[in-house]
Amino acid sequence: xxxxxxxxxxxxxxxxxxxxxxxxxxxxxxxxxxxxxxxxxxxxxxxxxxxxxxxxxxxxxxxxxxxxxxxxxxxxxxxxxxxxxxxxxxxxxxxxxxxxxxxxxxxxxxxxxxxxxxxxxxxxxxxxxxxxxxxxxxxxxxxxxxxxxxxxxxxxxxxxxxxxxxxxxxxxxxxxxxxxxxxxxxxxxxxxxxxxxxxxxxxxxxxxxxxxxxxxxxxxxxxxxxxxxxxxxxxxxxxxxxxxxxxxxxxxxxxxxxxxxxxxxxxxxxxxxxxxxxxxxxxxxxxxxxxxxxxxxxxxxxxxxxxxxxxxxxxxxxxxxxxxxxxxxxxxxxxxxxxxxxxxxxxxxxxxxxxxxxxxxxxxxxxxxxxxxxxxxxxxxxxxxxxxxxxxxxxxxxxxxxxxx
Numbered sequence: 001x002x003x004x005x006x007x008x009x010x011x012x013x014x015x016x017x018x019x020x021x022x023x024x025x026x027x028x029x030x031x032x033x034x035x036x037x038x039x040x041x042x043x044x045x046x047x048x049x050x051x052x053x054x055x056x057x058x059x060x061x062x063x064x065x066x067x068x069x070x071x072x073x074x075x076x077x078x079x080x081x082x083x084x085x086x087x088x089x090x091x092x093x094x095x096x097x098x099x100x101x102x103x104x105x106x107x108x109x110x111x112x113x114x115x116x117x118x119x120x121x122x123x124x125x126x127x128x129x130x131x132x133x134x135x136x137x138x139x140x141x142x143x144x145x146x147x148x149x150x151x152x153x154x155x156x157x158x159x160x161x162x163x164x165x166x167x168x169x170x171x172x173x174x175x176x177x178x179x180x181x182x183x184x185x186x187x188x189x190x191x192x193x194x195x196x197x198x199x200x201x202x203x204x205x206x207x208x209x210x211x212x213x214x215x216x217x218x219x220x221x222x223x224x225x226x227x228x229x230x231x232x233x234x235x236x237x238x239x240x241x242x243x244x245x246x247x248x249x250x251x252x253x254x255x256x257x258x259x260x261x262x263x264x265x266x267x268x269x270x271x272x273x274x275x276x277x278x279x280x281x282x283x284x285x286x287x288x289x290x291x292x293x294x295x296x297x298x299x300x301x302x303x304x305x306x307x308x309x310x311x312x313x314x315x316x317x318x319x320x321x322x323x324x325x326x327x328x329x330x331x332x333x334x335x336x337x338x339x340x341x342x343x344x345x346x347x348x349x350x351x352x353x354x355x356x357x358x359x360x361x362x363x364x365x366x367x368x369x370x371x372x373x374x375x376x377x378x379x380x381x382x383x384x385x386x387x388x389x390x391x392x393x394x395x396x397x398x399x400x401x402x403x404x405x
Contacts, residue, residue, distance in 0.1 A: 009088065015091075015093070020083075025083060025084040027083060028081070028084070030079070031051075031080075032051050032056075033050055033075060033076070033077050034049065034074055034076045034077075034078060037072055037073060043062030043065070044059060044062055046058070047060075047074075058082075060082075060100065078101065079102075080100050081099040082099070083098075112215050112242070119217070119246065120245070124220060124245075129224065130248045131248045132229065132248075136263055137165075137262070138166065140200060140261055141200070142167055142168065143172050143187065143202075144169070144174060144200075145174045148174070148203065150233075153253075153258070155167060161262045162265045163265060173213070174213060175210045180216035180218055180219050183201060183219050184218050187223065187226050196228055198229050198261050200230075200257045202231075202234050203235070205239055211234060214241040214242065216242075220242045220246045223246045230246075230247045231247060231251055231261060232246075232249070232250050232251065233252075233256065235253075362381050363381065363382045364381045364382070372398075372399055376394065377394050377396065377397065378393060378394060
C-alpha cells in the first residue's frame with residue numbers, strides 16, 4: 001500500500017494542475033462580500049470573499065491592485081475577476097484576483113462591453129473616420145458643466161498657450177438622468193454654426209456610474225455624425241469611455257485636451273520663423289541655381305542664335321568679298337598687262353607708226369591700197385603722211401620694186 005502512496009506536496013501539485021487545467025476556472029468573475037481584508041506592506045492584498053453559505057480565500061498581487069479605482073474594505077460587496085489555483089504550501093485553493101469592481105456595476109460593465117463591440121463592428125472606431133484637428137482654431141466649442149473645474153482648466157490652459165483664443169461654452173449635464181441627451185444637443189448645436197472649428201466634450205474623473213453619460217449610444221453616434229472634429233476629454237488618464245473610442249482625438253484630461261487643440265503661441269512663432277528662414281534659404285538657393293541655369297541658357301542661345309550665325313556668315317562673306325576683289329583685281333591687272341602688250345604689238349604694227357618713219361598710206365574710196373594693181377589712170381587717191389594728207393590723181397602707173405627680196 002505504501003508503495004504507491006503520494007506525498008502531500010505531490011497531491012497538492014496534482015490538484016493544482018487539475019484546477020489550472022480547467023479552462024472554466026481560468027477566467028471567472030465571483031460575486032461576494034469582503035472580509036478579513038489585509039493590505040500587506042509588500043503591496044499585495046489578502047482577503048476572504050464570502051456569501052451567506054460559503055467563503056473562499058483571495059489574493060490580489062501588487063501588479064494588479066495598483067490599477068484599482070476603488071478602495072477595498074471589509075463588508076464591501078464586489079465582483080472579483082481572476083482565476084482559481086492552489087497554494088501548495090497550505091493545500092488551499094484560492095481565487096487570484098486580477099480586477100475588482102463594486103457589485104451593482106456588473107450590468108453597466110456588460111452594457112459597456114456589448115455597446116463597444118457593437119459600435120466597433122459597425123466601424124465607428126475606425127481611423128478612416130477620424131478627422132484632423134485644425135492647426136489654429138478660430139473658435140472652440142466646449143460641452144461640459146458650467147460650474148465644474150473642467151471649463152476653468154480648459155480656459156486657463158488655452159489662454160496661457162494662445163492669448164486671444166475664443167471659447168464658446170455649451171453648458172451640459174455631465175452625469176445623471178438626461179445628461180447624455182444634453183451632450184448630444186451640444187454637439188448638434190455646434191454643428192449648426194459655421195464658426196466652430198473643433199469641439200471638446202468632457203468632465204472630470206469619477207466612477208463608472210458618474211461617467212456613464214459618455215458611454216451612451218446616442219452620444220457615440222452624435223460624435224460620429226459630427227462634421228466638426230471632436231476631442232473627448234472624459235475623466236482621468238486611466239478612464240476610458242465609448243466617447244473616447246469614437247472621438248477623432250482622445251485626451252487623457254480636459255487640460256490635455258486644451259493643449260492638443262490650442263497651439264502654443266511661442267512655439268507657433270518659432271515654427272513660423274523657422275519655416276520663413278527655411279523658405280528664404282530655399283528661395284535664395286533656387287534663385288542662385290536658376291541664375292546659373294539662365295546664364296548657361298544665355299550662353300547656349302548666344303552660341304546657337306541666328307545673329308551669331310549671321311555674324312559668322314558676315315565674316316564668311318567678308319572673306320569671299322576679299323577673295324573676289326583680289327581675284328578681280330588680279331584678273332584686271334593681268335588683263336591690263338595683256339592689253340598693254342597687245343597695244344604695244346598693235347602700236348608696232350600700226351600704219352601710223354610706219355608713217356611716222358617716212359612711209360605714207362594710200363587710200364582709195366576709203367580702202368587702203370596695198371598694190372599698184374588696185375589703181376588705174378585718173379583714179380583719185382588720198383595719200384596720208386604723218387603730218388597730213390594729199391589728194392592726188394593717177395596720171396601714170398608702173399611696176400617698180402623698191403628693194404630686193
